[in-house]
Amino acid sequence: MHEWSVAYSVVKTLTENFNKKVLKVTLVIPQFSFLDIDLLKEAFNELKKENPVTENAELQVRIAEPIFKCRNCGREFRLSDVEKQINDVRSSYGEEYPLHLMPELFPAFLKCPYCGSHDIEAKGQEMYIENVVVEDGAVARTS
Amino acid sequence: MEPLRELAKDKLKGKKVVAVMSAKGGVGKSVISALLSLSLPSTVTLIDLDIHTMAIAKLFGVENKELEVDKEGIQPIKIKNVGLISLAGIVRDRYVLLPGKNQSNVMKELVAYSAIKSDYVVFDLPPGLGDEILVLEELTDFKPVVVTTPSKVSLKVVNYLLDYLKERGKKPTVIVNMSYFNCGNEKVKPFGDYQGDINLPIDPTLEDYIGRIQEYEGEVKKVLRENLDKIV
Numbered sequence: 001m002h003e004w005s006v007a008y009s010v011v012k013t014l015t016e017n018f019n020k021k022v023l024k025v026t027l028v029i030p031q032f033s034f035l036d037i038d039l040l041k042e043a044f045n046e047l048k049k050e051n052p053v054t055e056n057a058e059l060q061v062r063i064a065e066p067i068f069k070c071r072n073c074g075r076e077f078r079l080s081d082v083e084k085q086i087n088d089v090r091s092s093y094g095e096e097y098p099l100h101l102m103p104e105l106f107p108a109f110l111k112c113p114y115c116g117s118h119d120i121e122a123k124g125q126e127m128y129i130e131n132v133v134v135e136d137g138a139v140a141r142t143s
Numbered sequence: 144m145e146p147l148r149e150l151a152k153d154k155l156k157g158k159k160v161v162a163v164m165s166a167k168g169g170v171g172k173s174v175i176s177a178l179l180s181l182s183l184p185s186t187v188t189l190i191d192l193d194i195h196t197m198a199i200a201k202l203f204g205v206e207n208k209e210l211e212v213d214k215e216g217i218q219p220i221k222i223k224n225v226g227l228i229s230l231a232g233i234v235r236d237r238y239v240l241l242p243g244k245n246q247s248n249v250m251k252e253l254v255a256y257s258a259i260k261s262d263y264v265v266f267d268l269p270p271g272l273g274d275e276i277l278v279l280e281e282l283t284d285f286k287p288v289v290v291t292t293p294s295k296v297s298l299k300v301v302n303y304l305l306d307y308l309k310e311r312g313k314k315p316t317v318i319v320n321m322s323y324f325n326c327g328n329e330k331v332k333p334f335g336d337y338q339g340d341i342n343l344p345i346d347p348t349l350e351d352y353i354g355r356i357q358e359y360e361g362e363v364k365k366v367l368r369e370n371l372d373k374i375v
Contacts, residue, residue, distance in 0.1 A: 001212045001213055001214060002212055002216075002256065004213075004214040004215070004216075005150070005215075005216045005217075005255070005256045006146070008150065009146035009147060009149060009150035009255060010146050012146070012149050012150050012153050013144050013145075013146045013149040013150075016149055016153075017144060017149075027146070043214075071242075093235075096212045096233075098233050098234050101212065101217070101233055101252075101256060102233065102249055102252040102253070102256070103252075104241075104245045104248035104249045104252055105233075105234070105239070105241070105245070105249055106245070107240070107241055107242055107245055108234070108238070108239045108240055108241055108245075118240055119242060120242075121242065121244075126145075126248075127146060127147060128144060128145060128146070129144040129146060
């Protein structure tokens with residue numbers, strides 16, 4: 001259900017920042033938020049009708065796999081290294097689990113697989129709009 | 144482009160926003176945020192930005208209540224005229240320890256992904272001069288309510304915050320909490336004498352209402368209600 005909020009944030013960003021009709025928008029989302037892409041697109045296609053800027057827009061989604069770095073021991077690790085930790089959070093909280101609703105909470109729930117520190121950062125975990133194609137064919141790189 | 148930030152700004156657009164803050168901890172920000180929200184004349188969304196203590200949920204006795212999520216976002220927990228949004232409804236009874244950048248973004252997520260439909264939005268901020276004030280400035284214009292006690296230590300620290308707000312062109316309302324108690328016809332001031340815009344009394348019975356603050360109708364709420372025009 002949270003996918004509707006994410007879809008609305010994309011529609012809102014487009015209507016606030018563009019006055020030409022948008023044809024295509026590429027949204028990058030972090031893998032560990034486990035958003036349902038079909039539901040996200042369905043919500044976007046419903047919400048885009050509200051505004052002429054977005055009514056013809058197609059939503060593309062790119063899922064980014066973050067690379068984590070521990071600030072304590074300096075080692076890097078990937079999502080697959082903390083898969084069990086993520087699954088534990090998912091199974092103890094259910095469908096609307098904290099990392100799905102608020103991916104930025106990840107350091108509170110995940111820890112470095114090498115030293116156990118929660119002082120971790122992730123490159124490529126932010127949700128952002130990567131590019132937007134508007135009516136006259138221009139591609140606006142937005143990141 | 145940051146969809147998160149755009150959405151958070153949109154959620155606060157057209158609302159009357161009050162931010163209850165202090166540079167010092169333990170001065171009563173959360174109790175005042177709660178009583179202020181319950182005293183306002185219309186609907187209020189009370190957002191607990193103190194993501195480490197999550198005191199609002201504890202004051203209202205909803206710390207184990209899960210927030211519902213629907214198409215409009217995270218639905219506040221409705222109590223009287225107030226809708227509560229707290230991270231406690233998402234992480235439940237668990238510690239939240241976050242590096243600075245994540246802290247700012249979690250605050251934005253909390254605002255952006257919530258269904259905010261009230262006339263007023265009250266933010267209960269964590270103590271200190273930090274990310275939360277910068278985040279709020281990024282998202283909306285707000286009326287600062289600065290809370291202190293009459294203690295010299297608190298006043299000294301709170302002055303830094305007042306200097307900052309002044310530099311930013313804001314006009315804060317200063318609430319001096321725990322400033323006196325009534326003893327017969329006399330006002331006793333055990334912690335020092337300092338006149339703010341609003342001076343709140345000490346009411347020992349308030350402690351009995353932790354977990355059901357919505358039922359409290361005592362002296363502190365009465366004085367706060369009489370002075371609402373100094374805030375909104």
